[in-house]
Amino acid sequence: MLEEIGTTEQGDLVINVGPQHPSTHGVLHLVITLNGETIKKVEPHLGYIHRSIEKMCESLTYRQFIYSTSRMDYLSAHMNNHACAMAVEQGLGLEIPARARVIRILMSELTRLASHQLWWGAMAMDVGAITPFFHAFREREMINDIMEETCGARLTMNYMVPGGVMFDLHPNFQVKTKDFVRFFRSKFDEYDELVTNNIIFQERMKNVGRISAEDAVSFGCSGPVARASGVSSDIRKLAPYEGYDQLNFTEALETAGDNYARYLVRMQEMRTSLSIIDQLIDNIPEGDFQAKTKAVLKLPKGEYYSRVETARGDFGVYIVSEGGTTPYRIKFRSPGFSNLSALDHIARGCKIGDLVAIMGSLDLVIPDIDR
Amino acid sequence: MTNEEIKAVISEYSPEATFDETGTWLNVMIQATDWLPLAEALRNHSALDFDYLFCLTGVDWKTHLSVVYHLTSKKYGHSLVVKAKLDDRNDPVIETVCGIWRTAEFHEREVYDLLGVRFRNHPDLRRLFLTDDWKGFPLRKDYEDPINMIKL
Numbered sequence: 001m002l003e004e005i006g007t008t009e010q011g012d013l014v015i016n017v018g019p020q021h022p023s024t025h026g027v028l029h030l031v032i033t034l035n036g037e038t039i040k041k042v043e044p045h046l047g048y049i050h051r052s053i054e055k056m057c058e059s060l061t062y063r064q065f066i067y068s069t070s071r072m073d074y075l076s077a078h079m080n081n082h083a084c085a086m087a088v089e090q091g092l093g094l095e096i097p098a099r100a101r102v103i104r105i106l107m108s109e110l111t112r113l114a115s116h117q118l119w120w121g122a123m124a125m126d127v128g129a130i131t132p133f134f135h136a137f138r139e140r141e142m143i144n145d146i147m148e149e150t151c152g153a154r155l156t157m158n159y160m161v162p163g164g165v166m167f168d169l170h171p172n173f174q175v176k177t178k179d180f181v182r183f184f185r186s187k188f189d190e191y192d193e194l195v196t197n198n199i200i201f202q203e204r205m206k207n208v209g210r211i212s213a214e215d216a217v218s219f220g221c222s223g224p225v226a227r228a229s230g231v232s233s234d235i236r237k238l239a240p241y242e243g244y245d246q247l248n249f250t251e252a253l254e255t256a257g258d259n260y261a262r263y264l265v266r267m268q269e270m271r272t273s274l275s276i277i278d279q280l281i282d283n284i285p286e287g288d289f290q291a292k293t294k295a296v297l298k299l300p301k302g303e304y305y306s307r308v309e310t311a312r313g314d315f316g317v318y319i320v321s322e323g324g325t326t327p328y329r330i331k332f333r334s335p336g337f338s339n340l341s342a343l344d345h346i347a348r349g350c351k352i353g354d355l356v357a358i359m360g361s362l363d364l365v366i367p368d369i370d371r
Numbered sequence: 372m373t374n375e376e377i378k379a380v381i382s383e384y385s386p387e388a389t390f391d392e393t394g395t396w397l398n399v400m401i402q403a404t405d406w407l408p409l410a411e412a413l414r415n416h417s418a419l420d421f422d423y424l425f426c427l428t429g430v431d432w433k434t435h436l437s438v439v440y441h442l443t444s445k446k447y448g449h450s451l452v453v454k455a456k457l458d459d460r461n462d463p464v465i466e467t468v469c470g471i472w473r474t475a476e477f478h479e480r481e482v483y484d485l486l487g488v489r490f491r492n493h494p495d496l497r498r499l500f501l502t503d504d505w506k507g508f509p510l511r512k513d514y515e516d517p518i519n520m521i522k523l
Contacts, residue, residue, distance in 0.1 A: 047500035054485075055509055217422050217445055220474030231445065238448070303394055305426075305441070316426055318439075329510075331428040333441075338425075341477040370500060 012040065019048045023126060023356040026366030030355075037351045042344045050370040057330045062088050062162065062297040065327065069317075070156035072332065073368035075115040076310035078107045081160040086241060087306040087317040088162040091299035098285040100164030101242045106280055107147075107159060108308075109273040110177070113184070114143040115311035116270050119363045123263065124195050126360035127204045132195055139187060142180045146173065162297060164290035177281055181274055188271070196267065205260035209346050209358035212257060219345065220338035223313020224265040225362055229257035235309040249276055259361040266363070298325055312336050312363055336368040372418060372449050380419060384412040396441075396450045403438070403455045407466040413442060413451070414471045420444045421451060424468070427478035429486040431512045436463045438488060457488065467493040485510040 012035055019029040027048035033041040053072060057065040066084045070077040082104060089096060121136030144154040149170040151157040159166050195201050211221070216229040226233040234251040236244040252268035254261035299321040307316040313335030320329040339362050346362075347355055374397045381388055385405040391398040401409060413421040426441035436457040443450040457463040467490040469476045479490045480499040487508035490496055498505060507514050 047502075050500040052509060215473070218473045220423065220425055220472070220478075222425070305395060314425060316441075318426060318428060318441075320430055329430045331426065333426040333428075337477065337481075338474050341474055345473075 009035075011035070017355075019045075023359065024366070025122065025359070025364055028364065028366050028369075032352070032355070034352055037353070039347050039350050039352060039355060042347045042355070044340055044343060046370055048370065049367050051367075053371045054330055054332065057327055059326060061325050062299060062327070065330070066161065067156075067158050069332070070158050071367060072334065072371055073310060073312060073315070073336065073365050074155055075118060075365055076111055076312065076315070076368075077155065077157050078104075078111040078159060079308050079310040079315060081158060082108060082242075083306050083308040083315050083317045085160045085162050086308070087304045087319050088297060088299065090306055091302070091304045091319065091321060092162065092293070092297065094163055094291055094293065096164050096291050097288040099287045100289050100291070102280055102284050103165050103169060103289060104160060104242050105244065105247075106177070106277060106284075107151075107157075107165075109276045110143050110146065112273050112311045113270055114140050114147075116266050116273075117143075119266060119311075119360075120191070120195070123360040123363075124201070126356050127201060129195065129198075129201070132191075135187070135190065135194065139180075139184050142176075142183065146176050146180065149173065149176070161290070163293040164288070166290075168289045169284070174281055174284070177277065181277055181281075185274060191267070196263075202260065204354070204357055205258065205263060205361070206256075207258055207260075208354045209259045209350060209361060210257050211342060211346050213255075215342070215345060216257070219342035221313070221342055222335050222338065223309070223311070223363075224252075224262050224269065225313065225339045225342070227252055228254045228261035228265045230255040233314065235307050235314055239307060241306075241308065247276055247279055259357055262361040262363075296325055298323065299327075307333075310335060312365065312368065313339065332371055334368045334371060336364050336366075340364055340369055372447060377419065377449065377451065380412070380416060381409065385409045394452070396452050398452045398454060400454050400456065403457045403463075403465040406453075406455045407468070409453070410440075410466075410468045410471055413453075420446050422446070422472075424472035424474055424478075427475060427482065429482045429488055429510070431486060431510060433512050435460060436486060436488060438465055438482065440468075463488045464491055465489075466491050469493060484508070487511065 012033055015032050017030040018024040019027040029045040031043045053068050066081050069080040069084050073080055117136045117140040121133035124132035148154050150173055151159040211229055213229045213231050216226045216231050222233045237251050249272050252265045254265050301323040302321055304319045307314055315335055316333030318331040319327050322328040347358055378390055385401055389400045413419050421442040421444050423443045423445050429438045438455045440453040479493055482488050483496055484498040484500055
């Protein structure tokens, strides 16, 4: 801390935001150096919700460790579980049934919608609009209800397991999902009227928090943050898994690289997710929802890496196995961690009032960063 | 570029590198001292252009440590895994790559915090998650903490 004070010039102001601050969306602590109202430096201090999940996983079996990953990026719980299940399947050489694949995609896209809805509400609230939050949660509640019926949980689902999914779909799933899609589509115009085309919102978002394509790649950004700068980074397209390559969808890309571009990318992604659900909801194959697996899973000696596209970007699971029932070393490559590392670069030169908007547009989930 | 071509270029820069092609991606095993010149070549060689470091982590092998870099090229789409071996477990040192891939700054701090690998010339090598006065490196296999650790 002494060194930091040493590097600041006379007249600079050092302020702390967080760890308990509503705009940080969790327990993130930022030390900000200001010159007047202009940001000179943002230094994130992490670890307030560090649970050492990677260390815990070293003593959990390949069936157990998946549960802890729902607690990392809790808004993308399904996709986190998915990546872990895929890494284990890769090690076991398991083929999973067609029905399980389709269920996995449907659940992932519903989760992406729920995550983006929460982000949309929170983003608008970050720049001062309270109402959109309630609109977003009205629709998000419907997804939570669908999840609850099939998975038995609303937030930390633990639904994807090695070999497929844990339960079969609830009989109401198709009807309820179709109802939701119809309802949500009809609300999109409202979203645009309320926020997207709102001049005050645009003033706050456009030309703020810019990051170039080159820097986004160098900082390891992924997901909507990278795509808003024109960097193609959708894992569903670059390294398709579970049959995403057989679906008809396009990657959302913008080029401006500012807050508004990130906003537009996520809005477009919600439409993409709806169209993916449309393509699959009437074509769920009959059959098993889980492949037959042994009670105790042992991964052969070696290294396995699987990646999925979560709502925040490229999520990777790196397992080093020594041939036992527990991983020797496990690493979770979380998208939020790399996106946060770019925050200092993005925020420098911006006004302090814009920092909250920039953080909102990065869509940070702190337990995902701290792990 | 095919794996064979990538191997040929890497062999030019670090002749002692060994390769493993059994996994999804090509693996390169090197000594930590050879890392920086190879990293610069991987980033700047026009036919390789590994511009995206998407994962950086470390593994404690009880006898030695290794730092693992997952790289990919946005332009060409090829990927590569580099594993640098650090022989001295008591004082593991490797050159930083912050200047080549800026994401490394945070990732290297994480590896330092949890595994105790020192990254030479890192601009700000401090603990990232744990408090500054924390003793030991939790992801080491011989780490013991009677208060905070729950044995399963």
